Amino acid sequence: MQEQQQGLQVAASSTDMRRVSTSTSSAMNTPASSTTDSEHPTDSHALANADHDEKGAAQVNEHDKVKNLGWNEHPKEIPGLVGGLDNDDLWALVRRFNKQMYHVKATKEPLLAGLDLNIADEDEFSPDKLRANVERLYMTVIIGLMGFGKHIARLRSWREPRRTGAFAAVYAVAWLLNLLVPTFLTTFMVLIVYPPARPILFPPAPLALVDSNTGGVQSPAAGVLGSHDSATGAPEKHKGEAVEQEASNFVSGIGSIALSSATGKHEQGDPDSDPLNKSVPDPTRLAMAGADAKTAAQGGSPSEHHDKTKQPMEDAMWGKMRPVMHVVGDVADGWERFANALSPTPPFPKERPRLVLASVLVPGVAVSLVTTSAMFVRMTSFGIGVGFFSDPLIWRGLDWLNTNYPNWQKLLEIRNSLLKGVPTNAQLTVTLLRIGEANKAPLPPPPSSDQPPPNKPKSLNGDELALDASNDEIHSAIHEDPADKEAAEAAAATTAGTDGKPKHRHGEHILGFFKGTTKTGVETKLGVDVLRAKIGSTHAKNHLGVLPKPTDLGPSGPVDFKGRYKGHRGWINISTAAAVPCVSWSKEPSDGTGGAVEHTIDRHDKHVAFKVPIRDIQELKKVGGLGWKAKIVVGWATGKTVADGLEIVDKEGNTWKLTAIQYREELFNRLLAIGGQKWESW
Numbered sequence: 199m200q201e202q203q204q205g206l207q208v209a210a211s212s213t214d215m216r217r218v219s220t221s222t223s224s225a226m227n228t229p230a231s232s233t234t235d236s237e238h239p240t241d242s243h244a245l246a247n248a249d250h251d252e253k254g255a256a257q258v259n260e261h262d263k264v265k266n267l268g269w270n271e272h273p274k275e276i277p278g279l280v281g282g283l284d285n286d287d288l289w290a291l292v293r294r295f296n297k298q299m300y301h302v303k304a305t306k307e308p309l310l311a312g313l314d315l316n317i318a319d320e321d322e323f324s325p326d327k328l329r330a331n332v333e334r335l336y337m338t339v340i341i342g343l344m345g346f347g348k349h350i351a352r353l354r355s356w357r358e359p360r361r362t363g364a365f366a367a368v369y370a371v372a373w374l375l376n377l378l379v380p381t382f383l384t385t386f387m388v389l390i391v392y393p394p395a396r397p398i399l400f401p402p403a404p405l406a407l408v409d410s411n412t413g414g415v416q417s418p419a420a421g422v423l424g425s426h427d428s429a430t431g432a433p434e435k436h437k438g439e440a441v442e443q444e445a446s447n448f449v450s451g452i453g454s455i456a457l458s459s460a461t462g463k464h465e466q467g468d469p470d471s472d473p474l475n476k477s478v479p480d481p482t483r484l485a486m487a488g489a490d491a492k493t494a495a496q497g498g499s500p501s502e503h504h505d506k507t508k509q510p511m512e513d514a515m516w517g518k519m520r521p522v523m524h525v526v527g528d529v530a531d532g533w534e535r536f537a538n539a540l541s542p543t544p545p546f547p548k549e550r551p552r553l554v555l556a557s558v559l560v561p562g563v564a565v566s567l568v569t570t571s572a573m574f575v576r577m578t579s580f581g582i583g584v585g586f587f588s589d590p591l592i593w594r595g596l597d598w599l600n601t602n603y604p605n606w607q608k609l610l611e612i613r614n615s616l617l618k619g620v621p622t623n624a625q626l627t628v629t630l631l632r633i634g635e636a637n638k639a640p641l642p643p644p645p646s647s648d649q650p651p652p653n654k655p656k657s658l659n660g661d662e663l664a665l666d667a668s669n670d671e672i673h674s675a676i677h678e679d680p681a682d683k684e685a686a687e688a689a690a691a692t693t694a695g696t697d698g699k700p701k702h703r704h705g706e707h708i709l710g711f712f713k714g715t716t717k718t719g720v721e722t723k724l725g726v727d728v729l730r731a732k733i734g735s736t737h738a739k740n741h742l743g744v745l746p747k748p749t750d751l752g753p754s755g756p757v758d759f760k761g762r763y764k765g766h767r768g769w770i771n772i773s774t775a776a777a778v779p780c781v782s783w784s785k786e787p788s789d790g791t792g793g794a795v796e797h798t799i800d801r802h803d804k805h806v807a808f809k810v811p812i813r814d815i816q817e818l819k820k821v822g823g824l825g826w827k828a829k830i831v832v833g834w835a836t837g838k839t840v841a842d843g844l845e846i847v848d849k850e851g852n853t854w855k856l857t858a859i860q861y862r863e864e865l866f867n868r869l870l871a872i873g874g875q876k877w878e879s880w
Contacts, residue, residue, distance in 0.1 A: 239876050241312035241619060245545045246632030252281030252544070256634040256641055262775045265639040270753040273436070273645040280630055282544035288630060289644035290438030294337070295627040296863040297330050301819045304875040310605075310614040313625045314876040317527055321880050323520035326826075331523055332452075333445035334530040340448075341405070341441060342533065344429055348408040349400050355413030357665070361401075379566040387556045387563075390540060403663055406431030407675060415665055415675050423655045423676035431676075433651040436644070534622045535613060543626055545633065551620050558616065624879070631871035638774060640756040643864045716835040731765045739765030743858030744823035745838050754860040756868070758787040761843075761859035763807050770856060772812075772868055779872055781846065782809040783856065808854055810846060812873045817847035818866060823858060 238244040250257055255277040259265050268276035279285055302315070309316075321327075356362050372381040388395050404426040406418035424433025425440035434440040539551035569577075585592075599606045608614060621629065634641040655676040663672065724745065730738035742765040743750065754760050759770040761783070769787040773780050784806045822829060823840045832840060843857035844866060859865060870877065 239874050240309060240314045242314060242621075242625060242629040242632060243874060245629055246636045248545060250281055250545055254278045254280040254283070256280055256639040257637055259637040259639045261638070263638065264757050264774060265637075266756055267634075267639055268642045269640075269755045271642070276642055279641055280544060280633060283630075284437075286437035287543075288641070289436060290442075291623055291627045291630065292641070292867070293438070293442065293644045294334070295624055296867075298334065298624055299820075299866070299870075299879060300324075300327065301817075301880040302870060302877045303817045303880055304815070305878045306876070307878075309876060310608060311618045313619065313621055315625050315628050315879055316613075317524070317531075318878045318880050321520070321524070323516075323523055328519065328523045328526070329449050331526040331530060332449050333442070335526055336445040336448045337441055338530050338533040338537070341427070341429065342537075344410075345405055348403075348405065348410050348413070351410050351413035352403075352408060352665075353413070357413055358401075361399075377567075380563050383559050383563045383566065387559050390552050390556045390559075393541070401663075403665055404431065404658065404676075405429055407672075408665070415671055417675045422653060423658065424651065424653070425656060426658075433653055433656075435649075435651040439651070531622045532612060532617075535617045535620045538623070538626060539617055539620045545629070546621060546626070547619075551617070554616065628871060628877075631867050635774070635868065635871045640864075640868055643755070643861065716831060720832050720835055736764075740843070740855070740857050741824070743767070744840050745832070745836065746841050746858065746860070750858075751860070755864050759859060759861050759865045761862075761865075762857045763854070765857075766807075768807075770859065770865060772865075772872070774812075774872060779812045780809050781812055781815075781869060783807045783854075810848055810854065812869060813875075814848045814850075815846060815869060815873060815875065816849050817845070818869055819845040819847075820862065820866060821845055821855070821857075 238247060255267050256279040267279060273285065273289075276285060279288055303318070305314075352358060353362050353365060368381065369378075372378045385399075389399065404418075404423055406420070406425075406429060407415060407423060409416035418431025420430040420432040422433060423431045425431055427438070428434075428440035428444055430440070430444060432440040432443065434443075538546065539555060542548050542551060603609075613620075631641060658672070658676060665672070724741060727735075727738040727741045731742055739762075743762050750760070752760070757772055759772075760767075761770045762768065763783045766785065768783055768785045771782050771784060771788045773782070773788070786805065821843045823842045824832060829840050832838070841858040841860065842862050843855060843859055844862055846854045846856070846869070
């Protein structure tokens with residue numbers, strides 16, 4: 199993310215409405231916690247309604263009508279949306295936000311850090327949430343550690359002699375003067391407070407281009423350097439897509455290994471020639487069914503009536519998954535907060551988080567200057583003794599804290615102390631979404647396309663790289679090897695018949711038969727649902743339109759979204775230009791300006807089915823168009839995307855379920871960002 203020379207300044211206006219000025223001179227001031235302010239209940243709301251110095255198209259709107267900034271348009275035709283932030287970076291944040299958010303509830307609890315959209319302690323577990331958190335862990339922590347490791351490899355290799363020599367000289371002098379710890383801490387402080395020092399000490403290079411063993415140049419694993427921030431260098435159409443695909447494959451790889459272990463896969467013990475084995479599909483796809491089949495084949499009984507350990511073990515494993523998911527999410531959140539503190543993204547303040555982090559190191563530098571190694575060893579051993587022999591005193595102290603300060607553990611959490619006011623990527627994204635809504639200029643959705651990215655290297659200036667390699671070496675590394683390309687074409691030719699058509703093995707014929715049969719069964723079931731819906735079946739009505747036809751597809755947003763209510767085709771309208779912003783469903787679209795729907799709700803009025811003030815929304819929940827098992831089967835058999843739905847719950851507990859929604863993610867994001875609710879992620 200690009201950095202912005204902005205900060206925050208709080209000033210009172212004549213209308214008693216707080217305005218925040220992002221000027222460099224006030225970079226140290228952040229908006230005070232506004233959890234009791236009815237106008238701006240969180241710092242995120244205050245930042246969204248601020249008057250920013252550098253503005254994008256989403257931060258300027260002089261009219262009451264909703265402005266369309268390029269929904270359903272080509273990305274190149276969309277102007278810069280947020281000042282100081284590239285559109286590609288913005289869309290990467292939104293894409294990852296869409297995968298992370300499933301269910302939010304409004305809360306009235308005070309916010310210790312001033313920012314909402316924290317993960318609830320009672321957040322329910324689901325395998326898909328765990329997958330999303332592990333993907334976040336890969337894109338933040340694992341990729342970050344990969345980059346750190348490759349920087350270390352570059353330094354140790356002496357392929358950049360000037361830089362490595364400078365590091366070695368400073369280290370030697372600090373060692374001779376017994377100032378290693380102060381030197382390390384001071385270097386960290388410089389890197390935190392003065393960002394221009396970072397590329398000087400650690401010149402950037404594409405992650406996939408650096409060999410982690412030698413520190414030199416290597417050919418990317420993808421064969422071509424199509425992206426700079428991914429481990430494989432795979433091509434991408436839009437910034438961040440390659441590392442997102444890597445994260446997805448990372449989780450899938452872990453799952454494949456786990457399933458292979460559960461089913462006893464051991465290819466080394468297979469006979470050399472077994473035509474039947476080559477014809478059947480891989481049983482690791484059948485998970486527990488495959489494990490039971492292996493048990494039965496070995497003479498055991500897979501029945502849970504005989505195995506009294508199966509259900510207790512499964513219950514224990516699933517019961518421990520929620521804390522595991524929370525730990526993974528907390529690690530990813532902490533990494534994102536540190537990253538956003540070191541390299542803030544507008545409109546968040548620039549200087550304050552860095553100075554807070556650096557100030558923590560100042561006492562360490564002072565103490566290290568007067569502490570000898572002998573003193574350090576004695577203090578460490580003293581601390582170990584106190585911790586070992588003072589157990590009664592420690593427990594009494596904890597009881598006193600729990601009695602007098604029930605939330606003391608929450609106050610000590612890094613997000614509420616050292617990194618207070620620093621957002622996670624999700625909190626940053628919802629603030630950016632609120633900026634668009636505050637100016638009646640909703641942010642366009644991230645661009646998408648079914649076409650693969652071009653298999654060509656991304657632009658790279660070899661002269662600007664600090665790697666010890668010539669331009670010819672870099673050029674040959676980032677381009678696809680002609681020999682590998684010819685080998686791939688030859689392999690493709692050998693799999694084709696004499697007529698040029700691909701050969702099919704018996705296993706593919708079997709899978710094709712089952713796939714065709716399943717597709718027919720799915721279409722028959724959905725056809726029956728149409729008849730059942732006509733006679734009043736609620737479940738059948740919810741299934742209507744889950745597999746959109748080409749005629750159902752078309753432009754949607756930012757005001758009207760195609761979707762169904764109780765099985766009926768219609769439009770979900772968001773009216774923000776009205777006196778009271780509302781969301782409603784009707785059979786006809788509005789005029790697209792975001793004005794009020796001029797129809798009353800009546801049981802005899804077929805135009806508007808319901809109308810809910812957005813400020814009264816208490817809960818938003820993404821729901822699938824089909825169950826997860828049915829969705830997998832339908833996706834495999836038909837190759838179509840299932841249209842999902844959304845549940846809206848108001849303060850009175852009334853629930854409205856919308857199904858078969860085009861742009862479901864964008865509708866969810868708009869409803870999340872418009873109101874003044876303090877949200878909590880579930």
